[in-house]
Amino acid sequence: MNAPRDSWSGRLGFLLATIGSAVGIGSIWKFPYEVGSNGGGAFVLCYVAGLVFIVVPLMFAEFAIGRRGGGDPAASMRAVLKNGGPSTGNPGGPSSHWGAVGIIGVITGFLILSFYAVIGGWMLGYAIDTAANGLAGATAQSVKAHYAAFLAAPGWMTLYHAIFMAATAVIVARGVANGIETASKVLMPILFVLMLALAAYSIFEGDFATTLRYLFVPDLAHLTARTALDAIGLGFFSIGVGLGLMITYAAHAGIEVNLRQIAIWSVLADTAISFLAGFAVFPVVFAHGLDPAAGPGLVFVTLPLAFAQMPFGTVAASGFFLLLFVAALASAISMLELVVAMLTRRFYWSQSKATTIAACVCFVAGIATVLSFNVWSAWYPLAGFGEKFASATLFDLLDELTSNVLLPAGGLGLAIFAGWVMPQRLLDEELGLSRTGARILHFLLRYIVPTGIAAVVIGSMFA
Numbered sequence: 001m002n003a004p005r006d007s008w009s010g011r012l013g014f015l016l017a018t019i020g021s022a023v024g025i026g027s028i029w030k031f032p033y034e035v036g037s038n039g040g041g042a043f044v045l046c047y048v049a050g051l052v053f054i055v056v057p058l059m060f061a062e063f064a065i066g067r068r069g070g071g072d073p074a075a076s077m078r079a080v081l082k083n084g085g086p087s088t089g090n091p092g093g094p095s096s097h098w099g100a101v102g103i104i105g106v107i108t109g110f111l112i113l114s115f116y117a118v119i120g121g122w123m124l125g126y127a128i129d130t131a132a133n134g135l136a137g138a139t140a141q142s143v144k145a146h147y148a149a150f151l152a153a154p155g156w157m158t159l160y161h162a163i164f165m166a167a168t169a170v171i172v173a174r175g176v177a178n179g180i181e182t183a184s185k186v187l188m189p190i191l192f193v194l195m196l197a198l199a200a201y202s203i204f205e206g207d208f209a210t211t212l213r214y215l216f217v218p219d220l221a222h223l224t225a226r227t228a229l230d231a232i233g234l235g236f237f238s239i240g241v242g243l244g245l246m247i248t249y250a251a252h253a254g255i256e257v258n259l260r261q262i263a264i265w266s267v268l269a270d271t272a273i274s275f276l277a278g279f280a281v282f283p284v285v286f287a288h289g290l291d292p293a294a295g296p297g298l299v300f301v302t303l304p305l306a307f308a309q310m311p312f313g314t315v316a317a318s319g320f321f322l323l324l325f326v327a328a329l330a331s332a333i334s335m336l337e338l339v340v341a342m343l344t345r346r347f348y349w350s351q352s353k354a355t356t357i358a359a360c361v362c363f364v365a366g367i368a369t370v371l372s373f374n375v376w377s378a379w380y381p382l383a384g385f386g387e388k389f390a391s392a393t394l395f396d397l398l399d400e401l402t403s404n405v406l407l408p409a410g411g412l413g414l415a416i417f418a419g420w421v422m423p424q425r426l427l428d429e430e431l432g433l434s435r436t437g438a439r440i441l442h443f444l445l446r447y448i449v450p451t452g453i454a455a456v457v458i459g460s461m462f463a
Helices: 011-022 025-037 041-069 073-082 095-133 140-151 154-173 176-205 208-216 225-239 245-250 259-287 297-307 313-347 351-372 394-421 424-431 435-461
Strands: none
Touching (some): 011 259, 025 095, 025 225, 041 225, 041 259, 041 394, 073 095, 095 154, 095 245, 095 313, 140 154, 140 297, 154 176, 154 313, 154 351, 176 259, 176 313, 225 394, 225 435, 297 313, 313 351, 394 435, 424 435
């Protein structure tokens, strides 16, 4: 028989853990550079629309499946089809086929964590290096050279990757209430305080008026199909729906928890953090005449250049990278728990044993990402399979596989399952929906969410 389920101590713990899962480096690192690369306000408008019509409905569905199924994503999906209640084993029959969707989510989460932990290690490394040695200098060449030197040192990258992975494992090994919830109650306030402080600093030292216009006044010239698809994709992937993370977390939620409120507050909090990240980045960029469309290098190259020219710039830069580390750690916790939840249920391992094994394997897998930026940087495994892969490193291929194949496949499968396969009464009961609310949600899950995900996938194929 299965061990008793560990549970959240209450609504606040579940809420903070869910926010931590949603708020990651995608919200703080990727949101600003995606907005900058896509022209500002038009992208933001599409991003918010994607959250409302795609992300929130799918998050509702994952929460309902998780609490009713009471297990990891695969077990929960089978359970709601077999008997509409908590899973007590490995039921067979047709319902078991839908469990494959949950397994895809777990595999995807593991692969993402393997390189996510490496990037999280970068944040820690940059925070420590900036605090100890100051900024690299006030020239673009020196900042770029510093970034290149960091990536060219596999030993240091591996060390920071190991520290990040170990910190994640220590928290997850303590379980849901004593580990994940306790950490979330510490990490989330720290994240909000750091974010507010950095945003306030940038607003007072930078060009806030231009930032407001850039973020909230849409330039219709940038309102294109490509912009809309990129915005929807960012919203879908940054919140983390489609992996089964929310199913895993909701499996530990009591019946007294209002799942609709938790979902809405989580998305609002993640969106607020994303906008605060914009307020922390763009005033500095505009004040110094830098390019907001600098892409991924906006954080590692453009911002250090700007901070070097500002009062207390070293302190601000160190705080920013520390903020990114905290956000990455909070999100990595949920991805590791996604894997651990399946291992404890399938193999009856203890939480600590499952965490140790999963973390060690994930760390070893992450070495491939580390080497992709230095020793293996000139190795393009699929160079003979078309122009798209001609210069794709192992890391590029892993990112492509997870972001554009496995994650959309899992999200699409969950949307079809929730909209067309699972008993709709279970969805309505778990979420406490009115008749009108149920009709709207069912329509979104059946038509809008799958169409939106499919559009992002097809659009990325022809990008």
